[in-house]
Amino acid sequence: xxxPAGINLSTLGVMNVAxxxxxxxxxxxxxxxxxxxxxxxxxxxxxxxRDFDGVLMPRSQVGTDPFHxxxxxxxxxxxxxxxxxxxxxxKGKGVRKAKQKSVETPTEDNPSLPxxxxxxxxxxxxxxxxxxxxxxxxxxxxxxxYDSVPELRDYAxxxxxxxxxxxxxxxLMSDWTKIAKTVASEIRTGVDGVVIAHGTDTMGYTAAALxxxxxxxxxxxxxxxxxxSSDRPSSDASLNLIGATxxxxxxxxxxxxxLMHAQxxxxxxxxxxxxxxxxxxxxxxxxxQSINSYPLFKxxxxxxxxxxxxLMRRKTDRKLKLKPxxxxxxxxxxxxxxxxxxxxxxxxxxxxxxxxxxxTGLGHVPELLQPSIKNAIDSGIVVAMTSQCYxxxxxxxxxxxxxxxxxxxxxxxxxMIAETALVKLMWLLANTKTPEEVAIKMQASLVGEIEMRSxxxxxxxxLGV
Amino acid sequence: xxxPAGINLSTLGVMNVAxxxxxxxxxxxxxxxxxxxxxxxxxxxxxxxRDFDGVLMPRSQVGTDPFHxxxxxxxxxxxxxxxxxxxxxxKGKGVRKAKQKSVETPTEDNPSLPxxxxxxxxxxxxxxxxxxxxxxxxxxxxxxxYDSVPELRDYAxxxxxxxxxxxxxxxLMSDWTKIAKTVASEIRTGVDGVVIAHGTDTMGYTAAALxxxxxxxxxxxxxxxxxxSSDRPSSDASLNLIGATxxxxxxxxxxxxxLMHAQxxxxxxxxxxxxxxxxxxxxxxxxxQSINSYPLFKxxxxxxxxxxxxLMRRKTDRKLKLKPxxxxxxxxxxxxxxxxxxxxxxxxxxxxxxxxxxxTGLGHVPELLQPSIKNAIDSGIVVAMTSQCYxxxxxxxxxxxxxxxxxxxxxxxxxMIAETALVKLMWLLANTKTPEEVAIKMQASLVGEIEMRSxxxxxxxxLGV
Numbered sequence: 001x002x003x004p005a006g007i008n009l010s011t012l013g014v015m016n017v018a019x020x021x022x023x024x025x026x027x028x029x030x031x032x033x034x035x036x037x038x039x040x041x042x043x044x045x046x047x048x049x050r051d052f053d054g055v056l057m058p059r060s061q062v063g064t065d066p067f068h069x070x071x072x073x074x075x076x077x078x079x080x081x082x083x084x085x086x087x088x089x090x091k092g093k094g095v096r097k098a099k100q101k102s103v104e105t106p107t108e109d110n111p112s113l114p115x116x117x118x119x120x121x122x123x124x125x126x127x128x129x130x131x132x133x134x135x136x137x138x139x140x141x142x143x144x145x146y147d148s149v150p151e152l153r154d155y156a157x158x159x160x161x162x163x164x165x166x167x168x169x170x171x172l173m174s175d176w177t178k179i180a181k182t183v184a185s186e187i188r189t190g191v192d193g194v195v196i197a198h199g200t201d202t203m204g205y206t207a208a209a210l211x212x213x214x215x216x217x218x219x220x221x222x223x224x225x226x227x228x229s230s231d232r233p234s235s236d237a238s239l240n241l242i243g244a245t246x247x248x249x250x251x252x253x254x255x256x257x258x259l260m261h262a263q264x265x266x267x268x269x270x271x272x273x274x275x276x277x278x279x280x281x282x283x284x285x286x287x288x289q290s291i292n293s294y295p296l297f298k299x300x301x302x303x304x305x306x307x308x309x310x311l312m313r314r315k316t317d318r319k320l321k322l323k324p325x326x327x328x329x330x331x332x333x334x335x336x337x338x339x340x341x342x343x344x345x346x347x348x349x350x351x352x353x354x355x356x357x358x359x360t361g362l363g364h365v366p367e368l369l370q371p372s373i374k375n376a377i378d379s380g381i382v383v384a385m386t387s388q389c390y391x392x393x394x395x396x397x398x399x400x401x402x403x404x405x406x407x408x409x410x411x412x413x414x415x416m417i418a419e420t421a422l423v424k425l426m427w428l429l430a431n432t433k434t435p436e437e438v439a440i441k442m443q444a445s446l447v448g449e450i451e452m453r454s455x456x457x458x459x460x461x462x463l464g465v
Numbered sequence: 466x467x468x469p470a471g472i473n474l475s476t477l478g479v480m481n482v483a484x485x486x487x488x489x490x491x492x493x494x495x496x497x498x499x500x501x502x503x504x505x506x507x508x509x510x511x512x513x514x515r516d517f518d519g520v521l522m523p524r525s526q527v528g529t530d531p532f533h534x535x536x537x538x539x540x541x542x543x544x545x546x547x548x549x550x551x552x553x554x555x556k557g558k559g560v561r562k563a564k565q566k567s568v569e570t571p572t573e574d575n576p577s578l579p580x581x582x583x584x585x586x587x588x589x590x591x592x593x594x595x596x597x598x599x600x601x602x603x604x605x606x607x608x609x610x611y612d613s614v615p616e617l618r619d620y621a622x623x624x625x626x627x628x629x630x631x632x633x634x635x636x637l638m639s640d641w642t643k644i645a646k647t648v649a650s651e652i653r654t655g656v657d658g659v660v661i662a663h664g665t666d667t668m669g670y671t672a673a674a675l676x677x678x679x680x681x682x683x684x685x686x687x688x689x690x691x692x693x694s695s696d697r698p699s700s701d702a703s704l705n706l707i708g709a710t711x712x713x714x715x716x717x718x719x720x721x722x723x724l725m726h727a728q729x730x731x732x733x734x735x736x737x738x739x740x741x742x743x744x745x746x747x748x749x750x751x752x753x754q755s756i757n758s759y760p761l762f763k764x765x766x767x768x769x770x771x772x773x774x775x776l777m778r779r780k781t782d783r784k785l786k787l788k789p790x791x792x793x794x795x796x797x798x799x800x801x802x803x804x805x806x807x808x809x810x811x812x813x814x815x816x817x818x819x820x821x822x823x824x825t826g827l828g829h830v831p832e833l834l835q836p837s838i839k840n841a842i843d844s845g846i847v848v849a850m851t852s853q854c855y856x857x858x859x860x861x862x863x864x865x866x867x868x869x870x871x872x873x874x875x876x877x878x879x880x881m882i883a884e885t886a887l888v889k890l891m892w893l894l895a896n897t898k899t900p901e902e903v904a905i906k907m908q909a910s911l912v913g914e915i916e917m918r919s920x921x922x923x924x925x926x927x928l929g930v
Contacts, residue, residue, distance in 0.1 A: 167866065169829040171802045201825035205802050282827050282857030331808070334799045334823070336887060337636045337670050343796070346811045358799070360666035362747050364634040392747030401632065422801060 023059025026066025031089045032056070042092035045069070045081055052081050053092065057147070068150040080150020109157040114192035114249035116156040118145060118241075119182055121175075121206075122166045123199025125226040125237045149238045156249040159191065168199025168206070168225075173326040173426065176206060180213035180324035183221055187320055193220045193248025195241070200225035200279055200287060203258060207274030208423040211256040211447045215321040217313070220248040222257040222271060227285045236261050236285040243269040243299040251304050254313045255448070257296060261285040270295035275420045275449035278390070291390055292415040293451065311448055327429035330354035332422050334388055335365045341372035348375060354382045354425045357410070358418045363387055363394030364401050370408065377409040382438050384411040384425055386418040411442045414450045424449065488524025491531025496554045497521070507557035510534070510546055517546050518557065522612070533615040545615015574622040579657035579714035581621040583610060583706075584647055586640075586671075587630040588664025590691040590702045614703045621714040624656065633664025633671070633690075638791040638891065641671060645678035645789035648686055652785055658685045658713025660706070665690035665744055665752060668723060672739030673888040676721040676912045680786040682778070685713040687722040687736060692750045701726050701750040708734040708764040716769050719778045720913070722761060726750040735760035740885045740914035743855070756855055757880040758916065776913055792894035795819035797887050799853055800830045806837035813840060819847045819890045822875070823883045828852055828859030829866050835873065842874040847903050849876040849890055851883040876907045879915045889914065 019029060022039050037043050037056055045052040054071030068080045069089075083089070109115070120126045145152055145160055152158060163182045164175065183194050198206055207223050214221065224244040226237035244259045256274035263286050270286075276293040294308040306312065329352045333343060347355055355376060359365045363385040365373070377383055385405065387394050393415040396402030406412065413421045421442070428438045445451065484494055487504050502508050502521055510517040519536030533545045548554070574580075585591045610617055610625055617623060628647045629640060648659050663671055672688050679686065689709040691702035709724045721739035728751050735751075741758040759773040771777065794817045798808060812820055820841060824830045828850040830838070842848055850870065852859050858880040861867030871877065878886045886907070893903045910916065 167829070167832075167864070169800075169825050169866065170831050170833070173803050176802075201829055202802050279826065279854050280856055282852050282854045282859060284857065287854065287857075326803075328803055330803070332799055332801050332804075334797055335634075336797050336884065337641075337667050338638050338791075338793055338795065338891065339797075342815055343808075343811070346808070350807055360634050361744065364632070364666055366635050366637075367632075368635070387747050389744050389747045389752065391745055392749065392752075394747060399632070401634065419801065426803065 024066070024069065027085065028066055028069050028083050031083060031087065032069070035089050035091050037089065037091050043071070044090050044092050045071075045083070045087055046090075047084060047087035059148075065151055070147055070150060080146055080153065082150070110153070114156050115159065115190075116193050116195060116245050116249050117159045117161065117183075117186035117189075117191045118195045118197065118245070119161050119163045119179070119186070120197045121164050121168075121171075121179060121199070123168050123197065123201075123203075123225055124229050125197045125199075125224065125240065126165065145241070149241055151242050152245050155242065155246045156192070158245070159186070159189075161186070163196075166199075168201040168203060171199075171202050171206060173209075173328050176209040176213065176326055177324040179206065180210055180322060183210065183214060184320055184322040184324075187214075187217075187219055187221075191219065193222075195244040195248055196221065196223045197241070198223045198225050200227060200260075204274075204278045204288070205419055205423055207256055207258045207277060208420045208449070209326065209427070211274040211449070212424060212427040213322065213324045213326075214256060215323055215447075216318045217254045217256065218316055218318050218320055220251060220253045220255060220257065220315070222248050222259045223274070224259050227261075227283060227287055234285075236266075239266055240269065243271075246302065247271055247297060247299055247304060251297060251306075252314050253296065254315050255296060258288055259297075259299065260288040262295070262298065268298055268300035271297035271299060273448050275424075275447060276417070278417055278419055291417050292392070293448075311451075313448075323427070323431050325430040326423075326426040327353055328426070330356065330422060330426045330429065332356050332358065332418065334358040334418075335360060335369070337366070339366060339369065341369050344369060344372035344376055348372075348379050348381060352381060353429050354384070356413075356418060356422045356425055357383065357385050358388040359385050359394070360388060362398055362402060363396045363405070363412055364399065365405070367401060370404065373405070373410065374408040380435065382411070382425060382429065382435055382442075383409065384413050384421055384442050386413045386416060386421045388418070390417060409439075411439050414443060414452075416450050420449050489531070489534065492550065493531050493534050493548050496548060496552065497534070500554050500556050502554065502556050508536070509555050509557050510536075510548070510552055511555075512549060512552035517544070519544065524613075530616055535612060535615060545611060545618065547615070547619075575618070579621050580624065580655075581658050581660060581710050581714050582624045582626065582648075582651035582654075582656045583660045583662065583710070584626050584628045584644070584651070585630070585662045586628050586633075586644060586664070588633050588662065588666075588668075588690055589694045590662045590664075590689060590705065591630065610706070614706055616707050617710050620707065620711045621657070623710070624651070624654075626651070628661075631664075633666040633668060636664075636667050636671060638674075638793050641674040641678065641791055642789040644671065645675055645787060648675065648679060649785055649787040649789075652679075652682075652684055652686075656684065658687075660709040660713055661686065661688045662706070663688045663690050665692060665725075669739075669743045669753070670884055670888055672721055672723045672742060673885045673914070674791065674892070676739040676914070677889060677892040678787065678789045678791075679721060680788055680912075681783045682719045682721065683781050683783055683785055685716060685718045685720060685722065685780070687713050687724045688739070689724050692726075692748060692752055699750075701731075704731055705734065711767065712736055712762060712764055712769060716762060716771075717779050718761065719780050720761060723753055724762075724764065725753040727760070727763065733763055733765035736762040736764060738913050740889075740912060741882070743882055743884055756882050757857070758913075776916075778913075788892070788896050790895040791888075791891040792818055793891070795821070795887060795891045795894065797821050797823065797883065799823040799883075800825060800834070802831070804831060804834065806834050809834060809837035809841055813837075813844050813846060817846060818894050819849070821849050821851060821878075821883060821887045821890055823851050823853040824859070825853060827863055827867060828861045828870070828877055829864065830870070832866060835869065838870070838875065839873040845900065847876070847890060847894065847900055847907075848874065849878050849886055849907055851878045851881060851886045853883070855882060874904075876904050878907060879917070881915050885914050 054073045057070040222244045224240045228235045257271040258277045259271045262270040272290045280289045281287040298305040331347045394412045396412045519538045522535040687709045689705045693700045722736040723742045724736045727735040737755045745754045746752040763770040796812045861877045
């Protein structure tokens with residue numbers, strides 16, 4: 001604790017026990033260590049002619065920059081202070097003492113930065129440990145965001161709003177409707193982009209739902225989640241939030257996207273088109289993959305790189321058309337050896353309006369299901385075909401059985417992933433007048449969910465063996 | 466057509482119009498071209514003191530070696546002749562003339578080679594164009610194999626058998642039983658390995674079924690398919706058959722495997738463990754991928770390389786235990802936002818004995834399904850949990866909802882893929898005495914379908930961007 005200023009403890013391999021696990025590193029760790037300051041100590045920062053006085057709080061995230069410290073001020077607010085090499089940090093007197101927060105954040109906006117709305121819906125990314133109570137806080141406020149991730153202030157002025165607080169596996173169509181309406185309200189206030197913090201389990205489904213519900217989108221919307229909660233050293237929450245804010249604040253794009261880690265390390269992030277992405281790993285930080293499509297952007301620090309420009313929709317002055325309704329009576333049937341027609345018959349007798357099949361290969365189902373599928377279609381149910389292969393395109397013209405299914409009215413969904421086809425059918429059935437129109441629109445690309453030619457060459461893991 | 470012998474036409478970039486599309490290349494193409502021979506011409510081959518006399522047939526496969534020609538002999542049989550640089554090929558008189566085949570092949574066995582049984586069940590790999598009638602032949606005989614792929618003779622003596630001839634999307638549990646019994650019979654005759662030609666749509670499911678049905682397997686069994694039929698220049702049928710024959714004839718392994726292209730080109734093949742593989746692309750030749758596991762072997766020409774030795778089961782003298790029965794009343798339910806409990810209730814009222822859930826993320830379902838799942842389990846139905854993420858492992862201890870599902874009796878399936886869990890539950894319910902035993906065995910690795918630690922680092926596409 002008595003190292004001279006200017007010596008980097010981590011470089012020297014010296015263990016800083018007092019600040020271990022505090023989330024501080026690099027320059028900040030060095031200066032705090034030199035001054036003998038530990039979490040909960042009162043300190044003073046002098047820099048650029050200004051003084052900051054408060055109690056040192058831990059950083060809950062790793063992968064954040066090594067330049068900010070978080071201070072709890074005597075008025076109860078936390079503040080992120082950017083430290084530079086000339087900053088002087090000295091230990092103050094007294095210990096941690098904080099008032100209860102009572103009013104909303106009075107943070108000043110920076111007029112040179114874009115304005116971004118951050119909506120919280122729940123999930124791992126929206127859970128954080130409250131250092132005052134030790135409790136897990138289920139929702140993000142703007143203040144929570146600034147406390148945890150002071151770097152956000154470098155990218156945008158943030159309007160934070162808690163839309164709901166649920167585990168994403170419990171999301172219903174009515175929640176999609178509510179989120180779509182909230183996003184539309186935010187966009188109509190003139191924000192430059194919207195970030196939606198969401199649980200990862202069904203984030204792909206919600207991204208597809210918003211892609212269809214927010215027609216003629218004028219600004220970017222990105223969903224963002226985290227695979228590791230923010231109290232874990234390996235949390236991806238902070239980098240993902242920073243990346244999402246950077247992206248929607250600064251990129252010329254008007255798509256609904258999902259932004260998550262692109263690699264298992266913190267090197268960079270991908271923004272995937274909302275209709276082309278699914279959660280493909282239970283636990284890795286790069287759990288989300290674009291299917292049959294390239295990601296739209298690579299985000300690496302402050303750099304934003306476009307990856308698939310030709311089909312990208314850009315920011316415009318067009319007026320958002322909100323179409324937030326979804327039909328709830330749509331089923332998803334993954335076929336398998338031994339599947340029986342009772343399942344299809346059950347959907348018919350239960351009054352369902354649509355069924356998305358996840359067939360095998362190019363879009364096949366066991367022939368023994370054909371009579372029940374024909375009966376479903378004759379009963380007015382829209383039946384669409386996708387493939388449980390995920391990668392590639394259904395092609396129901398190659399084999400006789402595919403042709404027969406088309407003859408009885410099954411709609412081939414091209415290279416659309418099953419989850420997107422399900423959400424699209426839910427949306428079309430609530431926003432379209434006739435079954436014929438549903439059939440035509442299921443096979444057309446409305447918001448980039450289908451590509452007529454598959455230009456996407458990569459899909460397999462390169463094992464290097 | 467008058468190039469001097471010894472000049473390689475393809476190297477010179479000279480188009481050989483007469484033999485274009487014939488399937489011949491390299492040395493053979495060169496010699497045929499030099500002698501002015503085209504498909505259907507009678508010719509004579511002199512080499513190593515022997516004469517071969519017949520009509521030149523096309524090779525239906527690309528990716529085969531450039532050393533064999535196929536001759537139709539006057540007795541009606543086709544024969545593959547391996548050409549070497551010293552072979553003399555001369556044009557004969559007369560044109561194509563062939564008798565109808567009438568008896569089974571009298572091909573002589575080579576005692577220095579292993580004996581391999583090749584069973585045909587149907588699918589693209591078992592369809593070939595008959596050059597005499599133009600019709601598509603739905604089944605492979607040993608003679609068909611030798612005709613199409615003379616190289617097979619270099620790897621093994623082949624016993625060919627047509628087990629069935631169906632499209633793989635129509636495979637039923639009773640077909641798995643029949644295939645398992647046929648494989649067992651072949652193994653009991655003392656063959657060194659078994660190759661099963663199978664349609665690709667459900668090849669992964671059948672591979673899992675055989676993995677469980679053939680307990681204490683003493684020799685290797687590999688399923689093999691093709692993504693492009695053998696009348697197409699891009700067919701993968703030939704290389705996959707050669708690779709499968711080579712593998713089961715020569716590798717020290719006693720697993721049920723799936724062998725297919727590892728890349729979209731013809732460079733090499735992977736043999737995947739039968740319980741760890743799924744069809745992940747609708748059309749690519751490298752459609753099959755190992756999930757949560759490395760492939761067991763890389764096969765490149767005659768070279769066989771082991772990729773994941775530690776857990777490999779080896780050839781032994783142990784006695785095969787055939788357990789070919791499967792319970793048919795098992796359902797697969799992929800959950801999604803908006804799924805209702807009616808589906809679970811339907812399975813209960815229809816007398817189903819098992820349900821495999823494809824939940825979200827680490828193994829979650831909407832909480833509103835919990836009462837119906839509890840009711841199903843209380844009714845004696847075994848309910849098991851997998852993840853629709855495919856990659857990774859379910860972990861139902863992380864979130865409260867997962868713990869609750871375990872409390873009501875849902876069985877977590879570790880890192881087992883959903884399709885394998887479905888097949889395993891079908892098998893356990895037909896071969897196990899109590900629900901408790903089913904629950905214990907679902908969570909244990911019987912034939913490599915579960916690994917207790919996930920050591921498999923790769924899963925994502927390296928986009929190079």
